[in-house]
Amino acid sequence: MSLPPRFADLKASIAASYPDFEQNATRSWAEVLRELDEVTKQIKEEGADYIPQVNFADLQNLNEEELLRIKRRGSVIIKDIVPDEQAVKWKEELKEFVAANPTVQGEPADDKQFFHLYWTKPQVQARSHPNVLAATVWLNKLYTAKPGAAISKFDGVDLDVPLTYADRFRIRKPGVGWNFHPPHIDGGTIERWEDPTFRRCFEDILTGNWRRHDPFHLEGRLDARSSLYGRPNQSSIFRSFQGWLAMSETAPTQGTLRVFPDVLLSNAYLILRPFFTPTAPADSEEIYNPASWKFDISAPDFPGIYPRDGGYAGPRPTPALHPNMRLGDSMTSVPKVNPGDAVFWHCDVVHAVETDHVGTGDSAVMYIPAVPMTPQNQAYIERQKASFLSGQRPPDFPRGEAEVGYVGVAGVDDVISKEGRRAMGLMVDSVA
Numbered sequence: 001m002s003l004p005p006r007f008a009d010l011k012a013s014i015a016a017s018y019p020d021f022e023q024n025a026t027r028s029w030a031e032v033l034r035e036l037d038e039v040t041k042q043i044k045e046e047g048a049d050y051i052p053q054v055n056f057a058d059l060q061n062l063n064e065e066e067l068l069r070i071k072r073r074g075s076v077i078i079k080d081i082v083p084d085e086q087a088v089k090w091k092e093e094l095k096e097f098v099a100a101n102p103t104v105q106g107e108p109a110d111d112k113q114f115f116h117l118y119w120t121k122p123q124v125q126a127r128s129h130p131n132v133l134a135a136t137v138w139l140n141k142l143y144t145a146k147p148g149a150a151i152s153k154f155d156g157v158d159l160d161v162p163l164t165y166a167d168r169f170r171i172r173k174p175g176v177g178w179n180f181h182p183p184h185i186d187g188g189t190i191e192r193w194e195d196p197t198f199r200r201c202f203e204d205i206l207t208g209n210w211r212r213h214d215p216f217h218l219e220g221r222l223d224a225r226s227s228l229y230g231r232p233n234q235s236s237i238f239r240s241f242q243g244w245l246a247m248s249e250t251a252p253t254q255g256t257l258r259v260f261p262d263v264l265l266s267n268a269y270l271i272l273r274p275f276f277t278p279t280a281p282a283d284s285e286e287i288y289n290p291a292s293w294k295f296d297i298s299a300p301d302f303p304g305i306y307p308r309d310g311g312y313a314g315p316r317p318t319p320a321l322h323p324n325m326r327l328g329d330s331m332t333s334v335p336k337v338n339p340g341d342a343v344f345w346h347c348d349v350v351h352a353v354e355t356d357h358v359g360t361g362d363s364a365v366m367y368i369p370a371v372p373m374t375p376q377n378q379a380y381i382e383r384q385k386a387s388f389l390s391g392q393r394p395p396d397f398p399r400g401e402a403e404v405g406y407v408g409v410a411g412v413d414d415v416i417s418k419e420g421r422r423a424m425g426l427m428v429d430s431v432a
């Protein structure tokens with residue numbers, strides 16, 4: 001599936017808009033390839049331990065080194081956000097909801113485990129739980145303005161005010177192969193290059209200063225248009241981190257999340273990749289040598305981006321197109337979590353879901369991202385609120401059967417805290 005010829009023009013215009021692009025990109029590409037070679041070996045050696053873990057209770061006491069480690073890896077496990085019993089209870093209630101409403105939509109259709117449900121009581125309660133919101137504020141505040149700039153320059157942005165983004169949940173059974181989440185990035189596909197604002201997030205990479213690239217700078221993120229083509233299932237808001245809250249124990253090999261745990265390197269590699277063509281086979285040893293790549297902007301393809309539903313999907317790195325990521329070795333399963341722990345990954349992180357679940361119990365999670373107050377996000381929250389109040393699916397998600405009329409759908413009273421009501425747009429005054 002090739003991309004339209006205009007994408008060759010896009011490449012040419014990007015190349016023309018930065019001084020000495022070819023020279024800088026070629027030097028950067030060689031550096032990134034060499035560093036990937038080292039880091040991917042280290043990741044393979046350390047395995048799940050490569051992914052940082054912190055206790056919810058310790059979030060405010062981390063030192064600079066620990067924070068830098070979390071930011072570079074891009075993923076973090078936050079343990080004990082809510083008590084185990086509470087998380088397990090939510091899972092049981094979700095099962096009851098599904099049993100009471102047999103027509104709910106889910107996948108696979110003959111043995112539902114991933115549910116197109118947004119407004120059950122456990123979901124609404126979990127999203128508005130003060131600790132869950134506090135964890136997301138902490139994540140939001142890992143973002144900063146560029147050095148020398150002040151956060152206050154961003155009108156209407158308040159990283160201390162969390163917003164709620166309603167998403168779904170899964171209760172995955174052992175033994176069933178899931179093949180629908182190979183390595184990918186959400187929240188913007190070709191837009192990462194095509195939208196000039198989104199592209200600003202990667203400016204340091206495109207100007208030859210990839211080591212200076214900071215995926216946690218707010219510039220560009222806030223107004224980035226991550227959904228130029230309005231494809232369903234394509235988040236239109238800025239989530240600082242995607243995440244899920246565990247409602248069961250889930251360990252590696254039990255259908256858990258896998259990540260490429262170096263967001264600086266994966267960004268640098270993926271953003272520069274469309275400007276280079278290999279001269280050696282992807283599965284050969286030579287491919288790791290920068291001399292086996294040449295600068296080439298003649299073709300319209302952006303490797304890993306492909307047309308879908310009138311828009312584009314990806315980036316979806318693959319061993320054939322992105323050999324230097326050594327995905328087979330570097331995609332790392334997150335360490336074991338217990339009910340009430342959560343996993344969060346930066347919105348640029350390459351992630352996947354394990355295809356097999358060889359454990360013995362459910363692997364159950366609610367998808368709950370970190371979302372800061374920004375004008376664009378607030379506008380979405382208003383539309384989302386209307387869908388909550390009328391029991392409809394939230395605006396970003398595929399159309400289908402609505403929840404209104406199901407037994408046990410949440411109401412406003414299930415939003416359990418003041419911060420939670422604010423996060424849902426149910427009160428306009430800031431939380432005192």
Ligand SMILES: [Fe+2]
Pocket residue numbers: 184185186351
């Ligand atoms: Fe995803």
